[in-house]
Amino acid sequence: MVSPCRAANHFLADRFAVPGSVALSRKGRGENKMYLKQLQLGPMQNFVYLVGDDEAKKAVVIDPAWEVGRIFKTAEEDGMTLTGALVTHSHFDHTNGIAALLEKQDMPVYAHKKEAEFAKLGSPLLGDLGKHVKPVEGGDRLSVGKVEIEFVHTPGHTPGSQCFLVRNRLLSGDTLFIGGCGRCDLPGGDPEEMYKSLRSLSKLPSETVLYPGHDYGPAPVRPLSEEALENPYLKVQSMREFLGMVG
Secondary structure, three states: OOOOOOOOEEOOOOOOOEOOOOOOOOOOOOOOOEEEEEEEEOOOOEEEEEEEEOOOOEEEEEOOOOOHHHHHHHHHHOOOEEEEEEOOOOOHHHHOOHHHHHHHOOOOEEEEHHHHHHHHHHOHHHHOOHHHEEEEOOOOEEEEOOEEEEEEEOOOOOOOOEEEEEOOEEEOOOOEEOOEEOOOOOOOOOHHHHHHHHHHHOOOOOOOEEEOOEOOOOOOOEEHHHHHHHOHHHHOOOHHHHHHHHO
16 A cells, blocks of 8 residues: 655654654764654655764665655755665665665665575665675674664565664664564565564563554554564464464
8 A cells, every 4th residue: 555655754862753853863971963864765655764973974874765866865955974775675665776876876785694695586686786785794783973783683574684773773674563574475585584583673672662664554663662562473472373373
């Protein structure tokens, strides 16, 4: 289902969402202000994110797709320089803007090493980027100015699906949605791996806030503590129960 594009959102550190606000994340002791912007782009209700350091004026784009011109325009209007791209996984709706992105500005593209290998088989949008792709693994960290992004490997939707942790924000791609989880029946999908990934995410600190890869739920973001109570895929108690749910 296609819905009208939601306006770009900024978020405060001490609240899970302030739609339409121009306020930025509150600075903690010894930390630079974090820049985090959510854009809903394209016909599949994708969320594209800009994340970075608002004092250094540097940011990366997560899952560049659909409207690359709008991505650059948003960064420019906010005075941010894009220094890289991060992909949660290689599916078309999350990567179809990479070529246009690189035509406009040369930058590294960070993908999990298993996804980079998987993409060579079925996703020319990522698999043909050659030297631009920088393979990463779970636990690796990337500094954008003084804002640090942690890569979290969460296979299940695809072999190299990954999430990004940024100061208690979880940008989850197609692994975890508001009220749901990613499909496991597409090429490279694995329901047993998805169950393990979701169990791992459910153990994150209660103050973690979920930022999904699609606008499929009742809200664009939600605290993980609430998600654990509402999302049926996080409430399951066994692998057998989960496999029964996903078929």
